Amino acid sequence: MCGIVAYIGPKQAYPILIKGLHRLEYRGYDSAGVAILNSELNLYKTHGKVNDLEEAVKGKDLTGTIGIAHTRWATHGEPNDVNAHPHFSYSKNLAIIHNGIIENYAPLKQELLKRGYVFESETDTEVLIHLIEDIQLNESVALEEALQIALNQVVGAYAIVIINKHEPDKLVVARKGSPLVIGIGEKEFFVASDATPIVEYTRDVVYLNDEEIAVINRNGDFKIRTISNIEKTPYIQTLEINLSALEKEGFEHFMLKEIYEQPKSIRDSMRGRLIVQKGVVSLGGISEYKQKMVNAKRIIIVACGTSWHAGIVGEYLIEELTRIPVEIEYASEFRYRNPIIYEDDIVIAISQSGETADTLAAIELAKSKGATIIGICNVVGSSIARATHAGSYTHAGPEIGVASTKAFTSQVTILTLMALMIAEAKGTISQSRYHQLITELDTIPSKVEKTLLVNDKIIELAKIFKDSRNALYLGRGYNYPVAMEGALKLKEISYIHAEGYPAAEMKHGPIALIDEEMPVVIIATNKGTYKKVISNIQEVKARKGKIIAIITEGDETVKELADHYIEVPETEEMLVPLIATIPLQLLSYHIAVMRGCNVDQPRNLAKSVTVE
């Protein structure tokens, strides 16, 4: 949460910073600001989005070749002009941008108040910059040394950049727990929360590690030290992001683009890993740990949000195919409930961003107990990807819409490959069934493509249901997590209250909500508990609920029963989530658009949740 971007070099900083903020806006968008140094350190900030900042700075002095900028997701202090970043130090010689939380800001602030400091904002960040300046002045040390001393007093997470009015050729950067990447160009540097603001200028990047401070000089000099003063050699990596992946490419919203990308993103997740003709499923990134997974007595999956829903599909898949017991946990619960973790446990951490603070903490906990951690991440080089012992990237490409879509189907794809790979090695699946499943998995991208043709019909449904105040999503077996994911999508972006429920559990509570105004989305594909789901449909019908059924192509029985239906191609029961999720994504998308909601940036949400 919060996006930071900085520039130093020969070019004008402002256009680079603003473009960078737009790219990072998915990380938070309640206020934004920029500080640019020429002979003055000019700082402008406002509540609202990056567009509002652009309006607010019209006519202002924006010249300068060094600057910092920030888009915020509020933690301490409401989103307003004063709490927006950057924050000045007391003398206004320093300005800081910060992503993260200084947990012990209150005692630090008390100490500074006693010494006569005055605070303009309610933020933890302002405390940090006052502290740094206080140390700089009292100890007569350089900014980077003052920062080093300050960070040894700080508890919490940070990705920060500091600019000093009296040092126009230098940026000072540090990171712990929040992501930060430095782009290295020709005598110019770019700093950002992720690589998206950097990729169009340079492909050479350094991912800063926790507790590292980088001092960046305009002359090309670039040094890294830890907060314990150990010098580090920068490890330069090459980015592989395709620039067009960061643009809407003709779609009205990133979310719609990403929904439509799914035939490709699922195929990209399988590329080189599923070779049907040879009967091979191979996840190179975890091959070293394959035998350990085969021998595992238990697998624990940790994740948050949509990734947690993918994890439930994973639980069902792995248990069914490998007969290894699986537990799926919300990372935020797991980390604090003193769970039992054995040394021979395999923990699978799923995260699109690779930065979710709770998932990262769950990993650290499991690691400290000796478990083996396998990651499923989308963002290459992310904190979670680096914290795990091994893993498989989903290769879905950048996901920019805050509501996750293609990341979900890619995560499920990887989990399917993982389950098949273990099952085959373990001998818990017959060769003929294995071949049947991999052959079918290979057809999923084209079936997703076909599923997307339901879009027009979904638009008509969205018109009917856009003014609903509640919605219920029901599914059983593999379709239960699909129901939860459908409900999450609707509430996230359209602000309609929705619940996803196991269809049979409905009668233990949610059935009381059903009346003639209540849309009930039922995933009733023709496998597994199909017949039981038909009974659940009857129960809803008897209470006059409006049934929207997701059915297998040509299923006349449910067509007859449902008020509305959407047909999807037939597939194996365990692969249905990859297909049945698509119409639910489209339904929430169109309802949200019709309600005038900001689909790509829903209120109060952020895509990368780096606070617990």
Ligand code: G6P
């Ligand atoms: C946020 C996002 C969700 C995402 C969740 C977990 O809530 O808005 O879309 O599913 O975080 O994020 P992760 O990056 O760990 O998958």
